[in-house]
Amino acid sequence: MAHSQDRRTPDPVHVASSALGGPGAPAQRRRGDDLPDGVVGNGTARPELIDLDALEERARELLGPEVADYYAGGAEGEVTLREATPAWRSWRLRPRVLTGASDVRLRTTLLGAEVATPIGVAPWAYQALAHPDGERATARGAAAAGALMTVSTSATTSLADVAAARPAGPRWFQLYRLHSPAHTDDLARRAGDAGYRALVLTVDLPVFGRRLREAAHGFALPADLPLPNRPDGTVPAADSPVWTLADVERFGRVSGLPVVVKGVLRGDDAARCVEAGAAAVWVSAHGGRQADPVVATAHALPEVVEAACPTAEVYVDGGIRAGSDVVCALALGARAVFVGRPAIWGLTTGGADGVRAVLDGLSAQLVTTMTLCGLDDVASVPGNTVVPAVGGPR
Numbered sequence: 001m002a003h004s005q006d007r008r009t010p011d012p013v014h015v016a017s018s019a020l021g022g023p024g025a026p027a028q029r030r031r032g033d034d035l036p037d038g039v040v041g042n043g044t045a046r047p048e049l050i051d052l053d054a055l056e057e058r059a060r061e062l063l064g065p066e067v068a069d070y071y072a073g074g075a076e077g078e079v080t081l082r083e084a085t086p087a088w089r090s091w092r093l094r095p096r097v098l099t100g101a102s103d104v105r106l107r108t109t110l111l112g113a114e115v116a117t118p119i120g121v122a123p124w125a126y127q128a129l130a131h132p133d134g135e136r137a138t139a140r141g142a143a144a145a146g147a148l149m150t151v152s153t154s155a156t157t158s159l160a161d162v163a164a165a166r167p168a169g170p171r172w173f174q175l176y177r178l179h180s181p182a183h184t185d186d187l188a189r190r191a192g193d194a195g196y197r198a199l200v201l202t203v204d205l206p207v208f209g210r211r212l213r214e215a216a217h218g219f220a221l222p223a224d225l226p227l228p229n230r231p232d233g234t235v236p237a238a239d240s241p242v243w244t245l246a247d248v249e250r251f252g253r254v255s256g257l258p259v260v261v262k263g264v265l266r267g268d269d270a271a272r273c274v275e276a277g278a279a280a281v282w283v284s285a286h287g288g289r290q291a292d293p294v295v296a297t298a299h300a301l302p303e304v305v306e307a308a309c310p311t312a313e314v315y316v317d318g319g320i321r322a323g324s325d326v327v328c329a330l331a332l333g334a335r336a337v338f339v340g341r342p343a344i345w346g347l348t349t350g351g352a353d354g355v356r357a358v359l360d361g362l363s364a365q366l367v368t369t370m371t372l373c374g375l376d377d378v379a380s381v382p383g384n385t386v387v388p389a390v391g392g393p394r
Contacts, residue, residue, distance in 0.1 A: 116146020
């Protein structure tokens with residue numbers, strides 16, 4: 001697969017209404033006018049027109065069915081996976097008018113780290129299966145978009161090398177408890193030493209979910225796939241991969257970093273995490289790859305926010321596919337959202353540029369929806385911006 005070169009475009013901090021069809025905007029295109037090459041889906045002239053479905057289709061062609069289904073598949077009957085995006089559409093926006101909002105501020109902070117967009121990259125494993133540059137390319141693309149990247153323990157690039165790919169890019173390290181306590185502690189310390197800004201404990205994986213697409217293909221990792229964050233064969237596996245509340249404080253101390261607990265779907269669990277010292281709680285169903293069916297993150301989010309805020313920040317992933325989904329999440333109390341599969345498809349089809357195109361596209365859609373709703377700052381989206389649709393969540 002050919003390597004892509006990073007493109008430089010303006011930092012998406014403020015976007016004026018003239019970019020969205022307001023005063024000073026170019027005249028609308030007439031039928032028969034030629035569109036510039038690559039307008040749709042490559043993050044250039046009209047990034048908001050990116051087509052994620054078409055991007056996934058192209059990525060599947062490049063990856064082949066086994067790897068594509070590894071990334072795209074869920075667990076059991078894939079109910080959680082199928083319901084994730086429709087759950088965001090079970091909320092309805094309530095636009096305000098005559099607010100005077102014109103320039104939308106996308107910049108915000110996540111645990112004190114400034115980012116240019118509230119849309120970040122979720123952790124996902126084995127990125128060299130998608131592109132030769134793997135996590136390095138994702139890091140470059142995320143940094144070019146001003147977005148935060150979360151790096152997986154199961155990366156195909158060492159956590160230090162990912163950090164070196166874009167030293168100034170904000171990043172967190174996601175930690176699994178898969179190996180000996182000494183090795184897990186060492187990973188946490190190395191994350192702190194390499195300039196990561198937070199440690200993300202993924203707590204919804206005591207065992208792997210039954211991922212039937214992988215089983216049908218007999219999916220196995222290539223023998224030569226690099227896994228630099230894993231120990232050599234002399235290091236024993238963990239006695240138990242299960243996290244406990246005591247680990248929240250302990251790994252914060254070991255790493256010297258704030259701890260984010262990822263995989264929370266209940267308010268009472270969120271409250272316990274915050275009491276144990278978590279700086280943030282991440283509402284996630286692990287991409288529909290663990291228990292199935294579980295509550296959609298779009299429906300779990302309000303309960304978690306009520307339990308955790310304002311003491312801790314709250315983030316959410318799961319089925320985010322449009323700027324309107326992001327506005328719903330912000331209105332429901334999330335400080336940021338994270339995307340996984342869209343970033344995978346972007347990396348597969350375009351390397352760092354592809355990742356940036358996905359993030360820039362979603363951010364541009366976010367600006368449009370914010371403007372149409374009379375909102376000008378992602379850090380202060382009122383809760384009354386959304387209501388349940390008829391037949392939606394109560």
